[in-house]
Amino acid sequence: MPAPTHTPAAPAxxxxxxxxxxxxxxxxxxxxxxxxxxxxxxxSLVLDPADAHAVSGRVPLLDVLVQLRQALPF
Structure with missing residues (x-):
């Protein structure tokens, strides 16, 4: 069954x-x-010095790598 064709309502x-x-x-x-x-x-979130806290000795990149290793199936 052929599909009906539509014509534009107004010319371009x-x-x-x-x-x-x-x-x-x-x-x-x-x-x-x-x-x-x-x-x-x-x-403004990055530059706000009031929210700056000391690092607790943990490396954030290491946490990301651990999460990636747990997520990958090998």
């Missing part, structure tokens, strides 16, 4: 004239605001 808008060699890109406001806000929040 004619292309707008542009300068040759230029690409027109329009982004919504949040496309720049959200990554900027996330960067500022993460940077």
């Amino acid at each position: 808008a004619p292309p707008t004239p542009q300068r040759p060699g230029r690409i027109k890109a329009e982004l919504p406001w949040w496309a720049l605001a959200l990554p900027t806000a996330a960067f500022v929040v993460l940077l």
Whole structure:
């Protein structure tokens, strides 16, 4: 049974004239605001010296490697 074809409801808008060699890109406001806000929040978490604590002698990289070894099936 053939599938029905759909025709567009309205014809496509004619292309707008542009300068040759230029690409027109329009982004919504949040496309720049959200990554900027996330960067500022993460940077403030990293740079806050009040939350800095002394290391208890354990190596964090070693903990990660132990977790990886336990997760892998060999």
